Amino acid sequence: MNVRKPVLNSIAICMSLFFCLICNAQTPADNAVSASSKNQSDITALDTVYVWGKRQAGIGEIESASEGSVSFGEFADRPLLRTGEIAEVIPGLAVTQHSGTGKANQYFLRGFNLDHGTDFSVSLDGVPLNLRTNAHGQGYLDLNFLIPELIETIQYRKGPYFAEVGDFSAAGSASFSSFTHGPADFAAFTLGEHSYGRLTAVKSLSDATFAAADLTTSDGPWLHSEGLRKGNLMVRHAAGEWAFTGIAYSAKWNSTDQIPLRAVENGSLSSLGNVDPSDGGETSRFLISARMEDDGGIDAVLYAQKYKLNLWSNFTYFLDNPVQGDQFKQAENRWITGGSVRKKWSPASSLWSYQSGAEARYDRIAAIGLYRTQERQVISTDREDGVHQGSIGLWSSADWKASSWRGRFGVRLDEMGVNVDSNNPLNSGTRWQGIFSPKASVAYRAADSLEFYADLGRGFHSNDARGAVASVAPVTGDRVVPVNLFVPAWGGELGARWEQKQLSASVSLWGLKLDSELVYSGDAGDTESTNATTRTGAELLVNWTPVHKINIEMAAAATKARYDNAPQADRIPNAIEYMITGGVAAQLSQRSSTEFTLRKLGPAPLREDDSVSSSPSTLANLLYRYQFDRASLTIEVLNVFDRHDDDITYYYTSRLSSESSGVDDIHFHPMEPRTLRLGIKVPW
Numbered sequence: 001m002n003v004r005k006p007v008l009n010s011i012a013i014c015m016s017l018f019f020c021l022i023c024n025a026q027t028p029a030d031n032a033v034s035a036s037s038k039n040q041s042d043i044t045a046l047d048t049v050y051v052w053g054k055r056q057a058g059i060g061e062i063e064s065a066s067e068g069s070v071s072f073g074e075f076a077d078r079p080l081l082r083t084g085e086i087a088e089v090i091p092g093l094a095v096t097q098h099s100g101t102g103k104a105n106q107y108f109l110r111g112f113n114l115d116h117g118t119d120f121s122v123s124l125d126g127v128p129l130n131l132r133t134n135a136h137g138q139g140y141l142d143l144n145f146l147i148p149e150l151i152e153t154i155q156y157r158k159g160p161y162f163a164e165v166g167d168f169s170a171a172g173s174a175s176f177s178s179f180t181h182g183p184a185d186f187a188a189f190t191l192g193e194h195s196y197g198r199l200t201a202v203k204s205l206s207d208a209t210f211a212a213a214d215l216t217t218s219d220g221p222w223l224h225s226e227g228l229r230k231g232n233l234m235v236r237h238a239a240g241e242w243a244f245t246g247i248a249y250s251a252k253w254n255s256t257d258q259i260p261l262r263a264v265e266n267g268s269l270s271s272l273g274n275v276d277p278s279d280g281g282e283t284s285r286f287l288i289s290a291r292m293e294d295d296g297g298i299d300a301v302l303y304a305q306k307y308k309l310n311l312w313s314n315f316t317y318f319l320d321n322p323v324q325g326d327q328f329k330q331a332e333n334r335w336i337t338g339g340s341v342r343k344k345w346s347p348a349s350s351l352w353s354y355q356s357g358a359e360a361r362y363d364r365i366a367a368i369g370l371y372r373t374q375e376r377q378v379i380s381t382d383r384e385d386g387v388h389q390g391s392i393g394l395w396s397s398a399d400w401k402a403s404s405w406r407g408r409f410g411v412r413l414d415e416m417g418v419n420v421d422s423n424n425p426l427n428s429g430t431r432w433q434g435i436f437s438p439k440a441s442v443a444y445r446a447a448d449s450l451e452f453y454a455d456l457g458r459g460f461h462s463n464d465a466r467g468a469v470a471s472v473a474p475v476t477g478d479r480v481v482p483v484n485l486f487v488p489a490w491g492g493e494l495g496a497r498w499e500q501k502q503l504s505a506s507v508s509l510w511g512l513k514l515d516s517e518l519v520y521s522g523d524a525g526d527t528e529s530t531n532a533t534t535r536t537g538a539e540l541l542v543n544w545t546p547v548h549k550i551n552i553e554m555a556a557a558a559t560k561a562r563y564d565n566a567p568q569a570d571r572i573p574n575a576i577e578y579m580i581t582g583g584v585a586a587q588l589s590q591r592s593s594t595e596f597t598l599r600k601l602g603p604a605p606l607r608e609d610d611s612v613s614s615s616p617s618t619l620a621n622l623l624y625r626y627q628f629d630r631a632s633l634t635i636e637v638l639n640v641f642d643r644h645d646d647d648i649t650y651y652y653t654s655r656l657s658s659e660s661s662g663v664d665d666i667h668f669h670p671m672e673p674r675t676l677r678l679g680i681k682v683p684w
Contacts, residue, residue, distance in 0.1 A: 058497055058499070058506075059445065059448075059449070059450075059451045059497055059499050060406075060445065060451070062443075062453075062497075063161065063162070063408050063441040063443065063453065063455065064157070064158070064159065064161060064441060064453050064455045064493055064495060064508070065453050065493070065495020065496055065497050065506045065507060065508040066091075066092075066157075066158040066159065066493065066495060066506070066508045066510070066539060067156065067157045067158070068091070068155075068156055068506075068541075069153055069154065069155040069156070070089050070090075070153065070154050070156075071152070071153050072086075072089075072148075072151050072152060072153065072154065077585060077593060077594075077595040077623060077625065078583075078595055078597065078623065079595060079597060079621035079622060079623035079636045079637075079638060080148065080621075081621070081638045081639075081672065081675070082095070082097065082101055082105065082144075083143060083144050083146055083148060084104075084105035084143040084144060084146075085105075086143070086146070086148050086151065086154075087105075087107070087122075087143065087154075087174065088581065088597075088599065089154060090109075090154070090156040090172070090174060091539065091541045091555035091557070091581070092109060092110065092158070092539050092555055092557035092579060092581075093107065093108070093109045093120075093156075093172075094107070094108040094109075094576070094579055094581070094599060094601055095107055095108075096108070096647040096648050096669075097647055097648075097669065098257065098258050098647060098648045098650075098669040099255045099256075099257050099258075099279075099281075099313070099669070100226055100228070100253040100254060100255035100256070100257075100279075100280055100281060101144070101218065101220065101226060101228050101230075101253055102144060102228060102230060102251040102252065102253035102281055102282075102283060103116075103142075103253075103255065103281055103311065104116040104117065104136075104137075104140050104141055104142040104143070104144070105141075105143065106647075106648055107120050107141070108574075108576050108579070108601070109158070109171050109172055110158065110171045110172065110510070110512065110535060110537060110557070110559060111512075111535040111537060111559030111560070111561035111572070111575045111576070112171050112535075112561075112575065113573070113574035113575065113576075113604075114139075114171060115137045115138075115139075116134075116136065116137045116139065116140045116141055116142075117130050117137075117139040117140055117141025117168060118137065118138050118139040118168065118461055119139070119168060119169070119170040119171040119172075119461050119489075120139075120141065120168065120169070120171050120172055120173065120174075121139075121165060121166075121167065121168040121169040121172075121173040121174075122141055122143070122173065122174045122175075122176065123173075123174075123175050123176065124146070124176045124177075124178065125176070125177060125178055125243070125245060125289060125291055125301070126175075126289070126291055126299070126301035126303075126340060127287065127289050127301065127303045127305070128167075128338070128361065129141055129142075129143070130167070130168045131307065131334075131336075131363075132167070132363055132389055132462055132464075132465070133363065133365060133368065133387050133389055133418075133464045133465040133466065134309075134332065134464075135309055135311065135330035135331055135332040135368050135369070135370070136309070136311055136330050138461070138462070138463065138464050139167075139168045139461060139462075142283065142285070144230065144249075144251060145232050145247065145249035145285050146176070146232075147200065147212055147214045147232060147234060149183065149186075149188075149200060149202065149212075150178045150179055150182070150183070150202070150212055150234065151176055151177070151178055152177050152178060152179045153176075153177045154174055154175070154176055154177070155174065155175040155177070156172065156173070156174045156175075157169075157172060157173050157174075158171065158172040158493075158508075158510070159171075159172065159455060159457065159459075159491045159492075159493050159510060159512065160437070160439070160457040160458055160459025160460075160489055160490070160491045160512075161439050161440075161441055161455040161456065161457035161491065161493070162410075162439065162457070163395040163396065163397045163410030163411060163412045163437075163439045164342065164355075164357055164395055164397070165459075166359070166393045166395075166412065166414055166460075167391070167414070167460065167461060167462050168461045168462070169459050169461075170459045170460065170461055170487075170489035170491070170512065170514065171512070178234075178236070178245070179236075180236070180238050180243050181208075181210065181238055182202055182204060182210030182212070182236065183202060184202075184683060185202055185203050185204055185210075185683060185684050186200075186201070186202055186681055186682065186683050186684065187199075187200070187201040187202075187681070187682055187684050188200045188201070188679060188680065188681040188682075189679065189680055190634070190636075190677055190678065190679035190680075191677065191678055191679075192218075192636070192675060192676060192677030192678070193221075193675050193676055193677070194218060194219050194220050194221050194675065195217065195218060195219040195225075196216075196217070196218045196219075196675075196677060197216070197217045197218070198214070198215070198216045198217075198679075199213070199214075199215045199216075200212070200213070200214045200215075201213050201684075203684070208237055208238045208239060209235070209236065209237040209238075210235075210236055211233070211234070211235045211236075212233070212234045212235075213231075213232070213233050213234075214230075214231070214232040214233075215230070215231050215232075216228065216229075216230040216231075217229055217230075220256070220672070221272055221672050221673055221675070222256040222272050222273070222274065223256075223270055223272050223273045223274070224254060224256060224273070224274050224277045225254060226253055226254050226255075226256070227252070227253060227254045227280075228251070228252075228253045229251065229252055229253070230249075230250070230251040230253075231249070231250055231251070232247070232248070232249045233247070233248045233249075234246070234247050241292050241293055241294045242290060242291065242292050243290070243291045243292075243293075244288075244289070244290050244291075245287070245288065245289045245290075245291075246287070246288050247285070247286065247287040247288075248285075248286050249284060249285045249286070250282075250283070250284040251282065251283055251284075252280070252281070252282040252283075253280055253281055253282075254277070254279065254280040255274075255279040255280045255281065255312075255313070256272070256273070256274040256279075256669075257274065257275075257276075257279055257313060257314070257315060257669065258315065258648065258649075258650060258667040258668055258669040259271075259273065259274060259275060259667060259668065259669070260275075260317075260654055260656065260663070260665045260666070260667050261665055261666040261667065261668060262663065262665050263275075263656060268658075271644070271670050272670065272673075275314065275317050275656065276314040276317065276325065276327055278312060278327065278375040278376050279312050279313055279314055279327065280312055280376075281309070281310060281311040281312065282308075282309075282310050283307075283308060283309045283310070283311075284306075284307070284308045285305060285306070285307050285308075286305065286306040286307075287303065287304070287305045287306075288303065288304050289301060289302065289303035289304075290302045290303075297343055297344030297345065297346070297355075298341070298342070298343050298344075299341070299342045300339070300340070300341040300342075301339055301340050301341075302338075302339040303336075303337070303338060303339065304335070304336065304337045305335070305336040305337075306334075306335055306336075307332075307333075307334050307335075307336065308332070308333050308334075309330070309331065309332050310329065310330075310331045311329065311330045311331070312327060312328070312329050312373060312376050313327065313328060313330070314326050314327035314328070315652070315654065315667070316652070316653065316654045316655065316662075317654050317655055317656055317657070318655045318656065318657050318659075319653060319654055319655040319662045321372070322655070322657075324372075324374045324379060325374055327372070327373045327374060327375070327376075328370060328371060328372055328373060328382070329369075329370070329371040329372075329373045329376070329378065330369070330370055330371075331367070331368070331369050331371070332365055332367065332368040332369075333365070333366050333367050333368075334363055334364060334365040334366065334368075335363070335364045335366075336361065336362070336363050336364075337361075337362050337364075338359065338360050338361035338362060339359070339360060340357060340358065340359035340360075341357060341358055341359075342355060342356065342357030342358075343355065343356055343357070351400055351401060351402050352398055352399065352400050353398070353399045353401075354396070354397070354398050354399070355396070355397055355399075356394075356395065356396040356397075357394075357395050357396075358392070358393065358394050358395075359392070359393045360390075360391070360392045360393075361390065361391050362388075362389070362390040362391075363387070363388075363389040363390070364387075364388060365385075365386065365387040365388075365389070366386060367384060367385075367386060368384070368385050368386075368387060368466075369381065369382075369383065369384035369385070370382040370383050370384075370474070371384075381423065382474045382475055383422060383423060383424065383427065383466075383474040384422070384423045385420050385421060385422045385423070385427070385466055386420070386421040387418065387419070387420050387421075387465050387466070388418065388419040389416070389417070389418045389419075389465050390416070390417055390418075391414060391415060391416040391417070391462075392414070392415050393412065393413070393414045393415075394412070394413045394414075395410060395411065395412040395413070396410060396411060397409065397410030397411075397439070398410070404444055404445045404446070405442070405443070405444055405445075406442070406443040406444075406445075407440070407441065407442045407443070408439075408440070408441045409439070409440050409441075410438070410439040410440075411436070411437070411438050411439070412436070412437040412438075412439065413434065413435075413436055413437075414434060414435050414437070414460070414486070415432070415433075415434045416432070416433055416434075416462060416485050416486070417430070417431070417432040417433075418430065418431050418432075418465035418468055418469065418485065419465075420465055420466055420468075420469045422466070424472065424474065426471040426472045427466065427469065427470045427471060427472060427474065428469065429469030429471075430469065431465070431468045431469050431482070431485055433468075433484060433485040433486055435460055435486040435488060436458075437457065437458040437459060437460065437488075438457065438458055439456075439457035439458070440455070440456050440457065441453065441454070441455045441456075441457075442454045442455075449498055449499050449500050450496065450497070450498050451496065451497050452494075452495070452496045453493070453494070453495045453496065453497070453508075454492075454493070454494055455491075455492065455493040455494075455495075456491070456492045456493075457490075457491055457492075458488060458489065458490050458491075459488075459489045459491065460486045460487055460488050460489060461486075461487050461489075462485055462486055462487075463483045463484060463485055463486070463487060465485075467482065467483045468482055468483055468484070468485050469482055470482055487514060487515060487516060488514070488515050489512060489513065489514045489515070490512070490513045491510065491511065491512040491513070492510065492511050493508055493509065493510040493511075494508065494509050494510075495507060495508035495509065495510075496508075502544065502545045502546070503542075503543070503544045503545070504542070504543045504544075505540070505541065505542045505543070506539075506540070506541045507538070507539065507540050507541075508538065508539045509536075509537075509538050510536070510537055510538075510539070511534070511535065511536045511537075512534070512535045512536075513532070513533070513534045513535075514532060514533050515532050516530065516531065516532050530563065531563040531564055531565060531566055532563070532564040532565070533561065533562065533563055533564060533572060534561075534562055534564055535559060535560065535561045535562075535575075536559070536560050537557060537558055537559035537560065538557070538558050539555070539556070539557045539558075540554075540555065540556045540557075541553075541554075541555045542554045542555075549586060549587035550584070550585070550586045550587075551584070551585045551586075552582070552583075552584050553582055553583050553584075554580070554581070554582040555579075555580070555581045555582065556578070556579070556580045556581075557578065557579045557580075558577065558578040558579075559575065559576065559577060559578070560577075561575035563608065566608070568609065569607075569608035569609045570608065571605035571607070571608050571609065571610045572605070572608075573604070573605055573606055573607065573608065573650075573651070574604050574605075574606070574614075574648075574649075574650070575604055575605065576601050576602055576603075576604045577602040577603055577604060578602035579599075579600070579601055579602060580598075580599070580600040581597075581598065581599045581600075582597070582598050583595065583596060583597040583598065584596045590627075591626055591627045591628075592624070592625065592626045592627070593624075593625050594622070594623065594624045594625070595622070595623045596620065596621070596622050596623075596640075597620065597621045597622075598618070598619070598620045599618070599619045599620075600616065600617070600618045600619075601616060601617045601618075602616050603615060603616055604649075606649060606650065606651035606666065607651055612651050612666065614646065614649035614666075615645070615646070615649070616645075617643070617645035617646055617647075617671065618641070618643055618645060619639060619643065619645070619671060620639070620640040620641055620643075621636070621637070621638050621639070621640060622636070622637045622640050623635070623636045623637075630682060630683060631680055631681060631682045632680070632681045632682075633678070633679070633680055634677075634678070634679040634680075634681070635676075635677075635678055635679075636675075636676070636677040636678075636679070637674065637675075637676055638672070638674065638675040638676075638677070639671055639672060639673060639674045639675060640674065641674075642673055642674035643671060644670065644671070644673075645670070645671050646668040646669060646670055646671065647668075647669045647670065647671050648668070648669050649666055649667070649668045649669075650666070650667045650668070651664070651665070651666050651667070652664070652665075652667065653665075654667065
C-alpha cells in the first residue's frame with residue numbers, strides 16, 4: 001500500500017471543504033455588515049490599551065479552570081533572556097535551555113519534561129509550529145523566530161479536553177496571535193553584556209501592510225563564544241477579512257551543552273566551559289499563510305513552511321569512540337503544507353450552539369539523517385531517510401447553556417499515514433493509523449464571581465514516523481518492535497475560578513494517564529521504550545491589584561509523576577515536583593514603570609529509583625522603563641541575584657578524554673550569570 005495517495009486525497013478533501021465554506025461565507029448583505037463591523041473594529045482598536053499580564057475575564061466563557069488568555073500589547077514590560085520565555089506567562093509552564101540559544105527551548109509543564117515540545121502544542125495565527133518526525137526530537141518546538149513585540153495575545157489550554165486541538169496537546173496547548181495591523185511604528189536597539197545586540201523595527205508600508213525586522217547577535221557568557229547570529233523578517237497584509245503573513249528566519253550558533261559535574265568539581269572544567277567546542281547549529285524557517293475570519297463564524301487558514309536544521313551535539317564525549325569522539329549531526333530539510341477550517345453556528349431559538357472543523361497537514365522531508373562527526377565533519381552515517389507524513393483531523397463540539405449550567409461535548413477523529421524510505425531497506429515501510437478522542441466539559445456558575453468546572457477527555461501525541469516502521473536498530477542491527485503512530489492520553493480536571501475587580505484566583509486538581517511513553521530518540525536513531533505513566537497535580541493562580549497601578553501575579557503548581565507497574569523504579573526522570581512563578585508590575589510615575597518576575601523550580605528525580613535528584617533553582621529578572629517625550633529607555637537585569645543554579649540537569653554515562661571508561665554522573669547546564677542590558681526605543 002502506498003500511503004502517499006490516501007494522504008494526498010485526504011488533504012484534497014479538506015482543502016475542497018475549505019474553499020467551499022469560504023465561497024459560501026458571505027452574501028452581499030453580509031459584506032455590508034462585515035464592512036460596517038470592520039470600521040467599528042478599527043475605531044475600537046484605536047481606543048484599546050493592552051497591559052502586560054492582564055488576563056482576560058473567564059467566568060461564563062472558559063471551559064476549564066486552567067484555561068486562559070493573556071494580552072501582551074507591545075510586550076514592553078516583561079524582561080526576557082531568550083525569545084521562547086514569552087511562553088512563561090502561561091501559569092505552571094517553565095522555559096529553559098540546555099544548549100545554544102538558537103536551539104528550541106526545553107519546556108516543563110504538568111510533570112512533563114516536554115523535551116522540545118512533545119506534549120505541548122503551539123500555533124501562530126492558526127499555523128502549527130511543532131515538527132513531526134524531527135531530526136532532534138518529536139514535536140520539536142522552536143519559538144526563536146517569533147518577534148515578541150508583534151504578539152498581541154496568547155490563549156492557553158491545559159489538558160486534552162478541547163476538540164479543536166490535536167497532535168502534541170496531551171499536556172497543553174497555546175495559540176499565539178500576532179497583530180493584524182501591527183503596533184505603532186518604532187525602532188529599538190538593545191545592547192548588553194557578552195556582546196549582546198538586538199535591533200528591532202516595525203514600519204507600516206500602507207494602511208493595510210506592515211513589515212518588521214529583528215536582528216540579534218550574542219557571544220553569551222560562555223568561555224567559547226556562542227557566536228549567535230539571528231535574523232527574522234515578517235510582513236503582514238490585511239485585506240478585509242483576510243490576513244496574509246510572510247516570515248523569513250535564519251540563525252546559526254555555537255553550543256555550550258550540558259557538562260559533567262565531576263569535571264567542574266575537580267577543577268578541570270569551568271562551569272561556563274565545554275567539552276566539545278565544535279557543537280552548535282544552524283536553522284532556517286520560511287512561512288507563508290493566509291487566514292480568513294468572518295462574522296459568520298468561519299475561521300480558515302492555509303499555510304506552507306520550508307524548514308531546515310543542522311545540529312551538532314556531543315553529550316557523551318568519548319564514550320563510544322575514544323579516538324574521534326562521540327559528536328553527531330542531526331539534519332533535516334522539509335516542506336510543510338496544510339490548512340484548517342472551522343465554522344460556528346448559534347441558533348437564536350436554541351439552548352445549543354455548535355462548531356465543527358477540519359484540518360490537514362502534509363510533511364515532505366526530503367532528507368533526515370543522523371551522522372557521526374568530528375568537528376562537524378561527517379565520518380559515518382547511522383541512518384538517512386526520506387519521509388512522507390500526512391494527516392487529517394475532523395472534529396465537532398456542541399455547547400449547551402441553561403441557567404447557571406454550561407457544557408461542551410466534543411469528538412475528534414484523526415488519521416495519519418507515513419511512508420519512510422530508509423538507507424536500510426529493513427527500516428523502510430508504510431503505516432496508517434487512526435485515533436478517536438471524546439471530550440466533555442461542564443461548568444456551574446454558583447455566583448456572579450464564582451464558577452466551578454469539570455473536564456474529561458482523550459488526547460494524544462504522534463510518534464516519529466521512523467519508529468513506526470523500523471525493524472532493526474540502525475547502529476547495532478538488533479531487532480526492534482515498531483511503535484504505534486499515536487500515543488493516547490486520558491485526562492481529567494476539577495477546578496474553580498473566582499473573579500472580582502481587583503482580585504481573581506483559580507484552582508485546579510488534575511490527572512493525566514498516558515498508555516505508554518514510547519518515544520523515538522533522534523540522538524540514538526531508534527526507539528526508547530518506557531512504561532505507561534500517571535500524573536496528578538494541583539495548580540493555583542492568583543492575580544491581584546492591591547492599589548491602582550500595581551499588579552501582582554502568582555502561580556503555583558505541584559505534580560506527582562509516576563510510572564505504572566514499576567514499584568521499585570517508578571520515578572519519571574526530569575519530572576519537576578513543584579513550580580512557583582510570579583511577578584509584580586508597577587507604574588511608578590507617568591513616565592516610568594517596572595516589572596519584576598520570579599521563577600522557582602523544585603527538585604526532580606534524575607533516575608527511576610529516585611537515588612539521584614536535581615536541586616531546586618530560582619531565577620529573578622527585572623526591567624525598568626522610562627518614557628521621554630518621544631523615546632523610551634529600558635534597563636534589564638537578568639538573573640538579578642546572580643544565582644549559580646542550573647537551567648537543567650541530567651544523569652547518564654559519559655567519558656572524558658582523560659578517563660579509561662565511562663562514568664555515571666550528573667550533567668548540567670548552568671543558568672547564565674547576572675546580565676545587564678540597555679535599550680532605547682523611538683517612534684518613526
